[in-house]
Amino acid sequence: MEATLTREQLLDMYYYMKLTRMVEERLQRLYRQGKIVGGLYRSLGQEGESVASAYALEEGDFLAVMIRNLGALFVRGVRPWEIFTQYMGKGTSPTRGKDNIVHFGSVERGIIPPISHLGDLIPVMAGIALASKMQRKRSVALTYIGDGGTSTGAFHEGLNFAAVLKLPLIVIAEDNGYAYSTPKHKQMAIENIADRAIGYGIFGETVDGNDVIAVYQATRRAIQRAREGLGPTLLEVKTFRMRGHAEHDDAWYVPRELLEYWQKRDPILRLETYLKEHGMADETDFEAITRRIEEEIEADLQYAEQSPMPDPRIALEDVYAEAPSVLEGAPRPREHAAKTRS
Amino acid sequence: MPVLTYLEAIRQGLWEEMERDERVFLLGEDIGVYGGAFKVTEGFLERFGEERVIDTPISEAAIVGAAIGAALVGLRPVAEMQFIDFISIAFDQLTNFAAKCRYRWGAGVPIVVRGPCGGGVHGGPFHSQNVEAYFFHTPGLKIVEPATPYDAKGLIKAAIRDEDPVLYFEHKYLYRRIRGEVPEGDYIVPIGKADIKRPGRDVTILTYGWMLHKSLEAAELVAQEGIEVEVVDLRTLLPLDDETILSSVAKTGRAVIVHEDTRTGGIAGELAMRINERIFEYLEAPVVRVTAPDTPIPFSPPLEEFFLPQVEEIVQAIRWVANY
Numbered sequence: 001m002e003a004t005l006t007r008e009q010l011l012d013m014y015y016y017m018k019l020t021r022m023v024e025e026r027l028q029r030l031y032r033q034g035k036i037v038g039g040l041y042r043s044l045g046q047e048g049e050s051v052a053s054a055y056a057l058e059e060g061d062f063l064a065v066m067i068r069n070l071g072a073l074f075v076r077g078v079r080p081w082e083i084f085t086q087y088m089g090k091g092t093s094p095t096r097g098k099d100n101i102v103h104f105g106s107v108e109r110g111i112i113p114p115i116s117h118l119g120d121l122i123p124v125m126a127g128i129a130l131a132s133k134m135q136r137k138r139s140v141a142l143t144y145i146g147d148g149g150t151s152t153g154a155f156h157e158g159l160n161f162a163a164v165l166k167l168p169l170i171v172i173a174e175d176n177g178y179a180y181s182t183p184k185h186k187q188m189a190i191e192n193i194a195d196r197a198i199g200y201g202i203f204g205e206t207v208d209g210n211d212v213i214a215v216y217q218a219t220r221r222a223i224q225r226a227r228e229g230l231g232p233t234l235l236e237v238k239t240f241r242m243r244g245h246a247e248h249d250d251a252w253y254v255p256r257e258l259l260e261y262w263q264k265r266d267p268i269l270r271l272e273t274y275l276k277e278h279g280m281a282d283e284t285d286f287e288a289i290t291r292r293i294e295e296e297i298e299a300d301l302q303y304a305e306q307s308p309m310p311d312p313r314i315a316l317e318d319v320y321a322e323a324p325s326v327l328e329g330a331p332r333p334r335e336h337a338a339k340t341r342s
Numbered sequence: 343m344p345v346l347t348y349l350e351a352i353r354q355g356l357w358e359e360m361e362r363d364e365r366v367f368l369l370g371e372d373i374g375v376y377g378g379a380f381k382v383t384e385g386f387l388e389r390f391g392e393e394r395v396i397d398t399p400i401s402e403a404a405i406v407g408a409a410i411g412a413a414l415v416g417l418r419p420v421a422e423m424q425f426i427d428f429i430s431i432a433f434d435q436l437t438n439f440a441a442k443c444r445y446r447w448g449a450g451v452p453i454v455v456r457g458p459c460g461g462g463v464h465g466g467p468f469h470s471q472n473v474e475a476y477f478f479h480t481p482g483l484k485i486v487e488p489a490t491p492y493d494a495k496g497l498i499k500a501a502i503r504d505e506d507p508v509l510y511f512e513h514k515y516l517y518r519r520i521r522g523e524v525p526e527g528d529y530i531v532p533i534g535k536a537d538i539k540r541p542g543r544d545v546t547i548l549t550y551g552w553m554l555h556k557s558l559e560a561a562e563l564v565a566q567e568g569i570e571v572e573v574v575d576l577r578t579l580l581p582l583d584d585e586t587i588l589s590s591v592a593k594t595g596r597a598v599i600v601h602e603d604t605r606t607g608g609i610a611g612e613l614a615m616r617i618n619e620r621i622f623e624y625l626e627a628p629v630v631r632v633t634a635p636d637t638p639i640p641f642s643p644p645l646e647e648f649f650l651p652q653v654e655e656i657v658q659a660i661r662w663v664a665n666y
Contacts, residue, residue, distance in 0.1 A: 062415070099446040106447070107414055113447050115438050123404040124439060127411020127419075134367070134393055134417065141411070154403050154434070161404035165396070318445045319481045320581070321505035 005213060007280045010271065011289070013055055013212055014281075017047040017268050019293050020071035023080050026297055027087060031247050035305075037089040038100050043068035045242035046176055048267025049209040050144075051075055053172050053237075056219035057110075057142060062128045064112035064121045064143040065102055068174070068241070072144075073102060076111055080297055084304030091310035092303075098314070110139075118149035122158030122171060129167035129232075140168040140226040142219075148179020148187050150196065159232065163200040168226035170219065170233050174209065176241040181253045194236035202232045209237030210267040213274070239267075346524040349517040351491035352456075353382050355498035356420065358528065360390055363418060366502055367394040369405055370422030379424050380458055380517060406432035409453045410440050410507075418502055423457030426511060427471045440507040441482030454501045454508050459487070460552055460602055461650055462515035466641035472551075472603035474579050477509055478612070484533055485580040487511040489554035491522040493577055496531025504533055513552045520555070536583040538590065542572035545660050546590045548613055549600040550576040553651060557600050560656035569664045579609055584616065591617050595626035596663040600656055605633040627666035632659050 005013075024042045031040040043050060046068050054063055054072035065072050070083065085093035086100055094104035105113035112128065114121055125141040132139045145155060150173055162169040173193040177184060190196070197204025203225060207218045215237055222233035240262035244251035275281040346354065360366045367390075368383060374397040377384030387395045398405050402423060409419035423429045429436070432455070440451045461470035477483050484506050488494040494512065501508040531537075539554060540561055547557045554575045561571035574590050576582065591597045597617055599610040610631035617629055632651045640646055 095447055104447050105449065107449060112411075112414065115442070117434050117438050120403075120407065120434055120439055123401075123407020123435065124411040124414075126404065127408030127413075128415055129411070130408055131412040131415045131417050134412075135415075153431075154407065157399075157401040157404035158407060160399055161401050161408060164399055318448065320484070321444070321450055 005216060009055070010275060011281060011285065013051050013216070014268070014271050014275070014286070015289050015293070016051040016055070016071055016074045017212070017271065018289060019074050019080070019296075020047040020051065021268060022290075022293050022297060023083055024070065026301065027083070028247065030087070036087040038087070039246040039248060040087070041067045041101060041246050042243045043070055045262060045266065046174065046209065046239045047071045048212045048271070049172070049174060049215045049237040049239055052212040052215035053142065053219045056216050056223055057140070060110065060137065060139045062110045062112060062125065062139060062141045064105075064114060064125050064141070066114050066121070066144045066146065066149070067102060068146075068176070069144050070102055073111065077109060078111070079300060081300035081303050084301055085307055088304055088307075089309065090304060090307040091314070092307040096314055097310035117154075119145065119152030119154030119158070121145070122155055123161060126158050126162040126167055126169050129162060129169040130165060132168055138227055140170060140223050142170040142172065144172045144174060146179055147173065147175045147177070147184045147193060148182060150193055151187055159200050159202070159234065162232040163202045166229060166231040168232070170222045170226060170235060172219070173234060173236045174239060175236055176239050177258065178241055178245075178254065180245040180249070192236060194234055197234040200234070202234060203230070204234045204236070206236040206238065209239030210265045210270060212267060212271055343523040343525055345521050346491045347518050348488075348491045348494050348512070348520045349380065349382060351495040351522075351524045352498055352512055353384075354524065355495040356383070357386070359499055359502045360386070360394065362528070363502075365416065366418040366420065367396065368420050368422065369396040369398050369409060371398055371400055371424045373397060373422050378422065380514065383422070402428050402431035403435055406435040406453070406455060407439070409455070410435060410451050413451050413453045414443070414449055418452055420454045420456060420502060423455060425465070425469045426457035426459040426473055427468050429455065429457065429473055430476070433476065436477065436483065436507065436509070437480045441480045444506070445482060450505045451507045452505050454498070454510050456498070456501075456510035456512060458514035458517070459511040460513040460515055461639050461646055462552065464641060464643055464646055467638040470639045470646075472601070474511065475603055475608050478580050478609055482506065483580060484508045484578070485511065486533055486578050487513065487551045488531075488577060489513070489516070489551055489575055491520065491524045493531050493537070493575070495524050496529055497533065497577065499528070500530040500533045503530070508533065511551070515552050516555075531577065534578050534581055534583055536586040537575045537577055538572060538586070539575045540571065540573040542570035542594065544570045544594055545572070545596040545598060545664055546594045547571055547573045547598050547600055547656070547660070548576060548587060549573065550579065551602060553600045553602050556651065556653050557656055559653045560660060563653070563657050564660050564664075567661075569660060571660060582613070582616070584620075587613065588617065588621050592621045592624040595624055596666070597629045598656065598659045598663055599629065599631040600651060601631075601633050602651060603634060604636050605631065606636050608633055627663040630659050630663055632656050
């Protein structure tokens, strides 16, 4: 039976998608103003699949995002100030300035952060799924990988491991056309990433990634199988990256027609149309949500901008559980000898 | 006190930890039904079941990655590398994921990755390596390598209870050749503490693993010439026990560093530099090192013997610094 979404849930997803887009638009302005540290990675055009898949999870489940899954973090309860402070390297950021972008997590909130090494999250999330099984919990582990990331050894090792042990793992493979500048056909010789599932003996499915209802339902199906002990799912979502790899990249290598094609399939516009056609919402509803988001962003951004940069000495903390963790660099001649020489 | 082999001591430590804490589980290749390539985990499957003794596919990245994931949510995984050489496949998971979690987002990764290291059994270039230097350069990891059955049991227990990722290197040459007294029941050997295995006043040897035994032999030989060597067993390679290392060298004024790993970029270089920076004024002679040459480890017995540091080389190094 298909999971049905109520008007409230659909508007909820709409809120998260719009929040993602507007936070990123704001980040883009900050980037141009030189107010953020490092690069900016947008998920323009992909907000739908991130939000819908994360929205399908329940409390107690675990989620690990990649660079273009900001929307999934918002669904999990992350607030814009956390993203702004991360991008600005502020001392109040979730990582206290030690890492940037969406590279933060919290086991309590069921969020495992990514590392930049593609594929590595899949074995790690398999381990979380393994623990869930060992501890007789119902929780599932969900993570994302781009079309490019599926070329890594870690992707294969992690999926095969999870398949053999029948772990409640869901891997969402995002076919978004490009891995940096490399088009999918130079990344793999198959059309659908989900076909790889056959090789692992797991369930695979391809859905339209810009159709939030389809993504939500497919993720629900995967979650249900995972909870029933039927093992992992490789769920492919077809979407498109509407900006460059990061903001420094103007994506000149992407044919204009492709962008035009996908522009018409924008996930936010599609959901708006759906809601209007089904008499569930109209422009006033969308405007109200937009205004609410604007206010939230303003308040959070103000907090982020006023936040102090971190104390430099924080750089030495948290290498090991025991403190102090780091041997200070400067030599201290005689200190030890003076103490010990008899 | 019962006398156990080095292998039995590791086994007993693992067994007791699994009895003590149900969060502890093992995963690795052929560790269950077969009992491990070296039989360290023989009998574990029967006692603890296949949920806690997991035979995995040949996937070191997945084994270590899954251990990390399970550790993040409260379990205490002990991952076995069938030979420690294969840890290179999990290098990324260890150096980029496990080692940086606490620093980046405050999450501890209490995993142990253990496996047989070292030469002496004609395993050739891919079954005899000492991989510590690859990881020694990674803040956030801990590295231990016991040389005696007592330390082996105490360190595996400490490693399992540690809140950080610990690499536990067990020397395969010692597995069944070294015996020693091992207390029954619970004790730990603290991570981060070196041990003076032989006190002396003239020369300090800093060493670990199999080379401890060769160093003790060398110390015995030069004792007949009146040179009293203090042999420090590092036991923990990361983080190093500066206190013990520097105190000993400051006392004797002479240091020889002995390791089985190759020379360039090896741990001996770091040790020598710490001595130089901190207690240069107390040195009576240059610090010297006895290590393997900068080649892969060869297979054929005469080649391997030539490659591995020998007692005679250690003796010569001791004499050289003593008479400098």
